[in-house]
Amino acid sequence: MAGVWRWRHNPLRRATDRFEAWLALVAFLLLMLAAPALGWLCGARTDAALTASVRAQRADRHLSTAVVVRRLAASRLVPDPEISTGRMARTEVVARWHAPDGSARTAAVTTASRNAKPGTKVWVWTDREGDPAPRPMDLPTAHTHAALAGFGAAMLAALLIECGRRLTVRRMTRRRYERLDRAWAAAGPDWGRTGTGS
Structure with missing residues (x-):
């Protein structure tokens, strides 16, 4: 949020600076909201499946x-x-x-x-x-496996979000440097010399 606010009225800001700040904010919100929600959902579904498996094993054995x-x-x-x-x-x-x-x-x-x-x-x-x-599996073991599955899903989601953010920022930085190199090349070898009209 501070990055978005800092670039709001800065005269030196570039479109990529604003986009990078918004990208960081969106990634942060996804890390705080989406990753835990996905972990909870995965853990709850795993717990339901394992609890049903425990009941089936107890009925069969x-x-x-x-x-x-x-x-x-x-x-x-x-x-x-x-x-x-x-x-x-x-x-x-x-x-x-x-x-x-x-x-x-x-x-x-x-x-x-x-x-x-x-x-x-x-x-x-x-x-x-x-x-x-x-x-047969006991219920505490089933709950433990479900909690570990939920935690793993949340960590995997967080890792994917952060990797996506880093890859996007890396691509933006590479494009920024490519534009800067083209601008320097267009300025020509006489940049800054006296008598060249600059």
Whole structure:
């Protein structure tokens, strides 16, 4: 705003100076209004989609009681992108459980249970057919992903606005220098010499 006001009545102003000041003002308003609005919109839509996905996963996946047949590996910290708690100690085991139709299932699964000795009962996530399934995403993780998506969209919009402004100013400056070079060339090599009529 100060740039627009400063060039308002300045007798040395050029059209490009005024345009550059207005461009800076418009870019500032877009950065303050449009980028956050776009970020909010993207975050809200992502949150709605992820919340629906969480509901679908919760409807499709169930906790089943399984019996440990044997242990495959020692406990280790495993990152789980579906939950907000981050890393947790998980143990790989071969477990046996019954599917909803009553058939027995055996598969390698990971469990959060610290006691993973053969014969121990543990909880495993299964789908509707009784096959092992990943843990469903929890709501705090969905909200976190949505907030990050909104923030990323706002930052990307701000970056594009600023890059557009800088490219426009660079092009204007290049054209200004080209006009100045042409004006100097038109003045000729005798510019400023005595006796040349200048």
